Amino acid sequence: MKPKIYSSYEEIDRDLEILKLQKEIDVRKLALSMEKTLEGITPMGMVKNFLGNTGALLSKSDLLTGVMKSVVLPLLIRKFTKYME
Structure with missing residues (x-):
């Protein structure tokens, strides 16, 4: 994978914000999945x-x-x- 070249700090901040939101979505999906799994085994x-x-x-x-x-x-x-x- 070719490293991305940034031309400004705004681009870096934008990508960091996107990654932060993606991580939050993934954590919520995992929590929901765990909840459904636990609910399903009752x-x-x-x-x-x-x-x-x-x-x-x-x-x-x-x-x-x-x-x-x-x-x-x-x-x-x-x-x-x-x-x-």
């Missing part, structure tokens, strides 16, 4: 991933949401925790 996150689109469709109905929360999810969680042991 039991509720695993159930959500398992259900996928079906869970999203079912969550739109209040009646089905109540049934899911009170009956189906506890059963799935119990089965999953037994499987993990």
